[in-house]
Amino acid sequence: AALAAQLSLSFAECPGTGSAQAGRAAACQGCPNQGLCAAGAAGPDPAEAAELRARLRAVRHTVLVLSGKGGVGKSTFSALLAHGLAADETKQVALLDIDICGPSIPKIMGLEGEQVHQSGSGWSPVYVEENLGVMSVGFLLSSPDDAVIWRGPKKNGLIKQFLRDVDWGEVDYLIVDTPPGTSDEHLSIVQYLSATRIDGAVIVTTPQEVSLQDVRKEINFCRKVKLPIIGVVENMSGFVCPKCKNESQIFPPTTGGAEKMCQNLSVSLLGKVPLDPQIGKSCDSGQSFLAEAPESPATLSYRNIIQRIQEYCEQHHLQEEKIM
Amino acid sequence: SPAERANLAGVRHIVLVLSGKGGVGKSTLSTELALALRHAGKRVGILDVDLCGPSIPRMLRVQDSAVHQCDSGWVPVFVGQDKAIALMSIGFLLERPDDAVVWRGPKKNALIKQFVTDVAWGELDFLIVDTPPGTSDEHISTVEALRPHQLLGAVLVTTPQ
Numbered sequence: 001a002a003l004a005a006q007l008s009l010s011f012a013e014c015p016g017t018g019s020a021q022a023g024r025a026a027a028c029q030g031c032p033n034q035g036l037c038a039a040g041a042a043g044p045d046p047a048e049a050a051e052l053r054a055r056l057r058a059v060r061h062t063v064l065v066l067s068g069k070g071g072v073g074k075s076t077f078s079a080l081l082a083h084g085l086a087a088d089e090t091k092q093v094a095l096l097d098i099d100i101c102g103p104s105i106p107k108i109m110g111l112e113g114e115q116v117h118q119s120g121s122g123w124s125p126v127y128v129e130e131n132l133g134v135m136s137v138g139f140l141l142s143s144p145d146d147a148v149i150w151r152g153p154k155k156n157g158l159i160k161q162f163l164r165d166v167d168w169g170e171v172d173y174l175i176v177d178t179p180p181g182t183s184d185e186h187l188s189i190v191q192y193l194s195a196t197r198i199d200g201a202v203i204v205t206t207p208q209e210v211s212l213q214d215v216r217k218e219i220n221f222c223r224k225v226k227l228p229i230i231g232v233v234e235n236m237s238g239f240v241c242p243k244c245k246n247e248s249q250i251f252p253p254t255t256g257g258a259e260k261m262c263q264n265l266s267v268s269l270l271g272k273v274p275l276d277p278q279i280g281k282s283c284d285s286g287q288s289f290l291a292e293a294p295e296s297p298a299t300l301s302y303r304n305i306i307q308r309i310q311e312y313c314e315q316h317h318l319q320e321e322k323i324m
Numbered sequence: 325s326p327a328e329r330a331n332l333a334g335v336r337h338i339v340l341v342l343s344g345k346g347g348v349g350k351s352t353l354s355t356e357l358a359l360a361l362r363h364a365g366k367r368v369g370i371l372d373v374d375l376c377g378p379s380i381p382r383m384l385r386v387q388d389s390a391v392h393q394c395d396s397g398w399v400p401v402f403v404g405q406d407k408a409i410a411l412m413s414i415g416f417l418l419e420r421p422d423d424a425v426v427w428r429g430p431k432k433n434a435l436i437k438q439f440v441t442d443v444a445w446g447e448l449d450f451l452i453v454d455t456p457p458g459t460s461d462e463h464i465s466t467v468e469a470l471r472p473h474q475l476l477g478a479v480l481v482t483t484p485q
Binding site: 072101148180181182186210211213214216217224 | 345346347348351375376377379382383421423424425426427428429430432433456457458459460461464483485
């Protein structure tokens with residue numbers, strides 16, 4: 001008989017070590033943690049949950065940047081979203097990097113070498129601008145090449161600390177950059193942020209099927225954990241040569257690209273961002289691409305997408321206020 | 325243990341394809357490396373331990389294949405023009421190709437161990453192991469599970485920036 005049927009691994013997800021189903025769900029069969037979870041040892045500490053709620057009470061909007069696929073531009077997008085939102089000096093923006101193994105945000109934001117300071121009210125974010133604060137495991141390493149070789153539980157612990165111990169203050173927008181995949185970091189952030197409201201997820205992809213394949217899984221993940229999807233961004237979507245102005249598809253959308261996928265799965269396509277070699281350079285040098293190349297077609301795309309995200313968040317907020 | 329050694333006993337060289345960074349071409353390289361070695365007459369297998377984003381089945385156009393069992397364990401799916409490259413991936417175990425595998429570390433570790441000890445690889449010159457980005461559960465578990473065997477080494481993939 002086909003193995004998939006024999007394996008009692010129902011490919012349902014882990015219900016979460018903190019859920020009432022922990023250790024008891026069908027998906028728990030065969031998990032080495034089952035005993036611990038069933039005994040309630042891994043359950044949520046009500047005091048901890050209250051702590052998280054208190055810390056996150058002053059956060060108005062939270063946006064998760066996800067993919068499923070690696071290397072599509074999540075961190076680049078998160079950084080530019082943060083810069084774009086912080087251009088309005090009346091808004092307070094926070095950028096949280098929960099990619100523990102491959103933290104790119106410090107370099108992209110020009111903050112390599114910075115360290116985290118502690119005060120009476122908790123860990124201080126590292127500020128790029130007065131109204132733009134950043135937190136990443138990158139700031140906790142003694143050297144940028146230090147590998148963080150941690151299994152899931154330890155990663156989860158640090159993510160919880162980032163939310164509980166960082167003194168973000170009053171925040172209009174909390175942007176969370178994630179690693180690729182649908183695993184510990186993703187389950188944990190959704191679980192811990194249930195203490196506040198997540199406006200939704202922005203999912204980044206590139207046009208080719210190998211990426212879309214992983215992104216469809218991410219969309220399914222969002223649906224399973226009831227995380228609203230603000231929309232999808234198709235990155236590296238075409239390249240216009242600055243010399244001959246010819247357009248090439250470096251990553252051809254052999255199965256219709258993000259547009260077709262969004263149609264099929266009824267999610268919003270927020271926009272397409274073309275490849276621009278200046279983007280990579282700006283990231284490497286820690287500068288905002290939007291500021292360095294204001295005339296680039298990519299900048300125009302980013303700005304349109306950022307505006308759509310803002311509108312979604314504001315509308316969401318108004319609807320909630322109506323309900324309340 | 326003898327059982328653990330048995331299924332990899334016929335494998336001469338094990339090569340890990342790593343990066344740290346996502347999207348640099350690990351799966352692409354693993355696939356091309358396997359195809360090139362096969363073309364050169366070697367007996368080749370690919371173990372895809374990217375549980376959340378398994379790309380190899382699609383790259384070799386066998387995403388609709390299923391895995392079966394034999395006396396010595398799980399039978400890999402045979403791919404390539406002459407159906408001679410042995411492939412194991414979680415991609416074959418999904419009910420639907422878009423199903424998300426939303427597992428925490430311990431469950432991932434358990435499956436990786438099974439992939440290493442329970443797949444009947446047979447006689448291979450090269451086993452290429454494709455990995456996900458990062459330095460976490462999948463990487464630690466794969467190296468630990470492969471430890472009794474002689475690892476040829478790792479090829480690291482990057483892009484210029």
